[in-house]
Amino acid sequence: MAAVTKSGLDKNNKYDRQLRLWGDHGQSALESARVCLINATATGTEILKNLILPGIGSFTIIDEHKVQGEDVGNNFFLSKESIGSSRARTATELLSELNEDVSGDFIEESPSNLIENNPDFFASFTIVIATNMDEKSLLQLGELLWNLHVPLLICRCYGFIGYIRLVVKEHNVIESHPDSTHEDLRLDRPIPAFVTLCDSLDMSSMNKKDHSHTPWLIVLYKYLQQWKDSHGGELPKIYKEKSQLKELIRNGVLKNKDGVPEDEENFDEAVRNVNTALHPTSVPSDVQKLFKDPACLNLTSESRPFWILTRAVKDFVEHEGKGALPVRGTIPDMTSDSERYIKLQSVYRDQAAKDVSDVTRRVHKLLQELGQDEPLLDCNQFKTSSLLHSNPCSISEKDIKTFCRNSAFLRVIRCRSLKDEYNPETANVTLIGQHLEDEDGDDVVFYTLLRSVDKFYEKYNHYPGYYTQQVESDITELKACLSKLLQDWSLSSTVKDDYIHEMCRYGASELHTISAYIGGVAAQEAIKMITGQFLPINNTYIYNAMKQSSTTLDL
Template sequence: MTDNERYDRQIRLWGPHGQAAIQASTILFAGSDSTASEFLKNMVLHGVNNVIIVDDAIVTEKDLGSNFFVDADSLGKNRAETVASLLTELNPSSNITAIVAKPNDLAFLDNEKLDSNSFVLTSGNLKPSFLSELSDKCREKHIRHAHIQTSGYFGAFYVDGGLHHFFEGSAQSQYPLEELRILNPFPELVEFFDSLDFDKLDDAEHSHIVFPAILHRVRTSLLKELNVETLTSKNSVDVRAKIDSFRRLKKDPEPNADPFMDEPGIDEAHDNIFLIYGKPRLPLLAEECFMVSDMIGEVDEPFWQLVRATQRFYKKYAALPHYGGCPDMEASSAQYRKLKHVYLEKSEKDWAEISEDLKSRNVQIDEETFDRFRRNVWKIGGIQYKPLKETLEKLPDEYCLYDDASIRLGIVQHLFIAVRRFIENNNRPPSNTEEDFSFLLAEIEKLKDKNVEQQLPEQFIIEREKFVREFCRYKGEVLPSVVASFAAMLAQEITKLIIKQANPVKGIVLYDAIHGLLNVAD
């Protein structure tokens, strides 16, 4: 079986370049507990090339109740080797290696397979001092880092993806309707729209006018009639009336029948009237990407060099270079072909200018990266992650605690910080005692006091005791069902970071399985 056959489903999902990135990646997991096993199961099935498991723990009876990648025959054997063996059965094409060593010995970072495309992961009840040291070392070596922790029904994971970029953001559509440029048409597009004489079109052509031409004519006319600079949803009655004014009467209508022709082009214009409201603006992801670019300055990496060139283009024209596409429409073939050609020619012209700009700065970009950026320029994105040691200590913003769900997840965020401080002081997770309960509650109170700008909601104070008692009840132990689902979520986010597609989480994900709540905290 070839790799293309083996990974057919993944290739259909994230394309050949995404699968190539997965197969070129390396993941090192410091630990082999049930969380590590569940996470690695997902990554191995994706086709990660190199998996390294570092642990000197042996398989115990407790593992048999929580870790599905060990069995009774492996009791007393090294757990990392056992997990590696069973993971290999899932995908023999992945190189899965077990290293028998203490997972808190940072010597594993010297592994020659680790580079800037690698990920180091940790799990469980670890001291924040160790995680902080690991965070510093990963930053020094430009290795990405994540930590996942669950206990009972609660979970949290934290991600440091370094300076990250992605080409294909989370937009579901392949064609951005805003790039039809109704609000900011370029001269060639205006020329095409104006070339369509609606009155002289035959019935077949008139009923299938490309809807951007209708919206352009409506907008241009209403701006003059209403003497305004922009249209808003408050003008919807005028907009719809103006669109309907282009409808053509039937020549011989039946009695009591609709006297107007069926005109899909006009119907599409009605469906898309939002495209003529407001002013043109950058897509949100591109805007955030430009902000990251301004923050990091010149970076000798093709993606960020293309971003800088695109920023210069945007500053000059107040528009992105066009990506060259055009969505399907209920339009006449002749009109649609001409419209597609207008957008394609505009794109070629824009990107020729980008190319010349890069050449003038002696910047060379490979053709595959250039084309991928061009196709996705409207949904590119960039994130400058914070070091993991900072993310681990981040408190929820007060203004985010506004309803039951956000308050409960805010407590989870506080709770995991308090638990790690308990582990630092006591070398163990909290147990189900009044002493441990009181310690955690006191630590959360200290964290609460840091929120000096406003008082936390009263419900936060009431609910936190329930959450602390529930956490203590599990004594730091995990529930297999919670681990399986939450580790799969982390695997999804790590995969996004590896393949540079979709918009990954920016730092923290919190999970409350009791109430079925999940939230991303930047």
């Protein structure tokens, strides 16, 4: 029976479009997520809006500020009547109206006080989103969450510039959903049951209907065997050889009494799929790197489920898989009658089930070796995917099946810590220097300027240009802060005065249009982290609204 919301609406209808993106297990992870927002700025509330609407479990806003006139001017979730009242309370009340399935809370306290006096407070959150924090507090928060293994998403809008930084020690992605991928058909090393099925069909004796309704995969296999018989058992590799195979398939089309080829769509499909279907079966390089990762090779009782499963798949590849990953178990749609298509589909599904069974035995064996003798738990005990838990015993049969099906697309994201980024001795200054040398004005120049305005704030307790009467003097001081930063990085690069003047004219203002854009991008990254699906940024995203351009880089 489908779950029903408090308002009586069917959740499957309410969240239909997003369920198509990340599935019911992704939605379940979202609905159990606890999100913390630091500072209910225009950017912060836009991010929360885009997380509340798809149905996060709960959110907590930490903000000590009162609503001011400038907040009302750029924040859709604050009104003129709320000036002087708690920004955290007002934003929470209005945001909570967006989705009655989501619960909201607020704390009227300085984030710095919480970090110093109650650091464990942050441990219970799925992700923490920080907006408009000063550099000192941000570094404290970054180190705290780094040690707690809680993802931190830093977001900022400064005039026409948007900035996002993801900070996470390790993030595992099982369902990375690559934009393009080859079907797992294995014609270069066919599944035994597939060979048996193909051998049972004699296309030369088929009637017209059966001939034109034989799945193209079987047609291709049949003519591939003819090719191999006349080429020493070798598969066609180069363009010329594949073209010859295509011609061989075309010649197999039935002809009418006048010798004119019939219209057989399955043969056309076979020809169109020659290049992709003959893609060699192999373990992708990204997955090979995971197999060599120390976290995979050196398992302990504290190892995350992701690494236990990765090790189990690695062992499977080296033994039962004979160099190949578990069969994905899916085939593309193709012209065929139902009977033949179902038989063909069953071949791949049955092999996938067998591979899952082999991997499951290896998971049990690894758990026993790690001293985890408890049985695998039913994944329904968890509102989120058990692969996102740190407890190895939370691995379920469903998790293993999902892991095997996506084993070719496994990814691990390891970001640099803020501490390393902000330390001149460990900062990625080479990359920054390369971008600053771009004469056309690279977007990375705004990263250096944002770092400079933070230095300015640390020194003067306000951002450059915040007080309009002293913009000119702030320009001089910002130049000095920028020069000091470049000197700390040992960079001889220069930044045009126009950029410095522009940063001072911004006066640290948040424009609602920029906040709305960054709110969408940041919420998307947060959902990736929460669901464990799709690849998040690693690690910095900069948006330049003046040029409508963006840059993603690893700082």
